[in-house]
Amino acid sequence: MSPTDNSETTGRRRGRRPAGQDTRTALVDAARAVFAETGYDGATVRAIATRAGVDAAMVNHWFGSKEGLFAQAVLELPFDPLELQKALRQGPDEELGERIVRTFITRWDSAGGGQFVALMRSITGHEQAGHVLRDFFQKFFSALITSVGADRIPLRMNLCASQMVGLGMVRYVAKFEPLTSEDVEVLVRAIAPNLQRYLTGDIG
């Protein structure tokens, strides 16, 4: 089946198999439906691929993982979370907060900020989106914090989320000045020590 073959007549056992960007679009649509129906933990790559009428290997091909599919299809995040986790682990533990703040701002700035607004709108508008996002962030931050060996990981993860979600709300949604126009390194110096305390410091 050629990458541009898109005709109904090539349909097989599971119905028409879309090709190239069509596969990606079909997976995005299927993922949104399945994550909404079953939540983050309940959704399986197999169920999403079946609903999209494509092979499960296509999820890895297009999104790297279930996390990547969720991040890009549902949250429309401007990055692949597993690739990002790996990048954030490169460097000293005591500078993890700095790397997270710098990466968060540069990635969302590049994406234009509007995507962060859409993400927050979906969370404030739908109870379910909050649950799904929580499961996702829990896994994302827990993996990072576990790697630096701190105690009370779930609470630390929540505290980190509070600072980073709030930073995004103020910079991209409410657009407070001077923070919205502030240089990324000024914000790294201001915010990173607080994030680092949540990650590895004494939190009471």
Add this chain to the structure above:
Amino acid sequence: MSPTDNSETTGRRRGRRPAGQDTRTALVDAARAVFAETGYDGATVRAIATRAGVDAAMVNHWFGSKEGLFAQAVLELPFDPLELQKALRQGPDEELGERIVRTFITRWDSAGGGQFVALMRSITGHEQAGHVLRDFFQKFFSALITSVGADRIPLRMNLCASQMVGLGMVRYVAKFEPLTSEDVEVLVRAIAPNLQRYLTGDIG
């Protein structure tokens, strides 16, 4: 005019003058319209009272001030901001962060959290709401921070807002656990030192 007099026939120069709770409701409706049209700074107590068809003194009677009217009519905050500012100033400067975190959580917990969701929804849904909220928070936090004598007040105010908005997002909107069910004093110990650094510490 008796407090329960509500008939059209008592109308005078400015039209019917509502009484008691009717006055309050008329002011809330007028405030929402005027703040939306002119923004926080542009809106005057006089313009709002005129639109409501009541005397400007009624704003002070029911809401204490323009800030109080905005907080309760538009943001539907579960407190009067000027009264709160006064309360937060009672105590040592180095414990201001602690008082803010404790007060924020106890007030919003009492209000049920749903009001915080509504507030965030209005901010994420409307560009204008972000501007109006920014002006309001700028004044609220600036007054507090000015009183403790720190430099770079606008940036510090923004940083405080990022932590407090994020705390509300995680506790009341996305409902991350364990933070959502966590005891207020555990959260005060975890978060207050970070807020205090934003208020009076070295932010780079």
